[in-house]
Amino acid sequence: MNRFIEFEAKVEAIKARCTNGEISETERDAILRQTQLRDEQWGDIWLLSPKGQWFRKANGSTSWIADYPVLLVDPTTMPAVAEMDAHQIARAVHDCTNCPLHAERRRAVPGEGPVPTDIMLIGEGPGSHEDQQARPFVGASGKLLEELLGNIGKKRTEVFIANVIKCRPPGNRDPLPDELAACRNYLDRQLELVNPKVIVTLGRFSMARYFPGASISKIHGQPKRVGDRLVVPMFHPAAALRNPNWRPLLIEDFRRLPEFIKEAASFHKETVISTEQISLL
Numbered sequence: 001m002n003r004f005i006e007f008e009a010k011v012e013a014i015k016a017r018c019t020n021g022e023i024s025e026t027e028r029d030a031i032l033r034q035t036q037l038r039d040e041q042w043g044d045i046w047l048l049s050p051k052g053q054w055f056r057k058a059n060g061s062t063s064w065i066a067d068y069p070v071l072l073v074d075p076t077t078m079p080a081v082a083e084m085d086a087h088q089i090a091r092a093v094h095d096c097t098n099c100p101l102h103a104e105r106r107r108a109v110p111g112e113g114p115v116p117t118d119i120m121l122i123g124e125g126p127g128s129h130e131d132q133q134a135r136p137f138v139g140a141s142g143k144l145l146e147e148l149l150g151n152i153g154k155k156r157t158e159v160f161i162a163n164v165i166k167c168r169p170p171g172n173r174d175p176l177p178d179e180l181a182a183c184r185n186y187l188d189r190q191l192e193l194v195n196p197k198v199i200v201t202l203g204r205f206s207m208a209r210y211f212p213g214a215s216i217s218k219i220h221g222q223p224k225r226v227g228d229r230l231v232v233p234m235f236h237p238a239a240a241l242r243n244p245n246w247r248p249l250l251i252e253d254f255r256r257l258p259e260f261i262k263e264a265a266s267f268h269k270e271t272v273i274s275t276e277q278i279s280l281l
């Protein structure tokens with residue numbers, strides 16, 4: 001029996017004790033917070049909130065993030081990538097062997113964040129910390145990213161963060177064209193699902209998707225309309241940490257994001273959520 005399914009049943013039993021009047025809502029919530037599941041394979045800790053939202057504390061991290069256990073996605077009934085939902089993408093990436101990078105990764109990093117949402121940040125690929133935690137941008141670049149988001153009143157959990165490549169290239173080398181191609185379908189589908197008004201490219205490889213041959217020092221912070229979105233190229237946070245001249249430029253570009261979201265709202269087509277979907281939320 002899948003341990004996550006067993007865990008769901010345990011949580012349901014605790015919630016039922018509250019519905020029956022045996023325990024109060026406060027007691028239920030306290031019990032649920034203490035009812036945690038340790039993932040034996042990765043050392044992550046999971047919990048399931050009273051509202052049915054899964055949270056994960058990755059091995060090596062101190063923060064809880066909303067996530068979904070890939071082991072609850074049935075790998076035998078997966079549609080084509082172009083039809084997957086966000087959980088199926090995470091499972092497919094987790095199991096992916098489409099390029100040689102899978103052989104050396106510890107963990108694949110699908111990306112994280114709400115679906116849909118206004119902003120999607122696209123970085124390059126996992127480094128060592130990301131490869132350990134299966135989360136994007138958790139090292140020094142991630143800290144800077146959180147600071148930049150904080151400057152515009154956004155939390156990291158309000159934006160979707162992904163990379164052009166889902167597995168760490170050995171020694172953090174640049175991804176090869178075949179490796180980028182092997183990940184492309186996943187990112188394309190994530191973009192459809194997240195349906196952001198604004199895409200921020202962070203680094204050369206995500207910039208090249210939209211601005212082939214461009215130089216970041218010439219075009220950073222200048223949005224381009226692509227379909228019903230704006231794409232804004234920005235310096236990679238790691239580059240801004242290395243080069244003190246670029247950091248203020250990155251800060252300034254980030255500060256203009258609310259303005260870009262407003263501009264894109266005038267032509268962006270929102271995701272239509274059916275009443276049937278709403279009742280499942």
Ligand code: URA
Pocket residue numbers: 123124125126127130135136137138141163203238
């Ligand atoms: N740099 C990236 O481009 N992506 C990450 O996830 C981490 C560092």
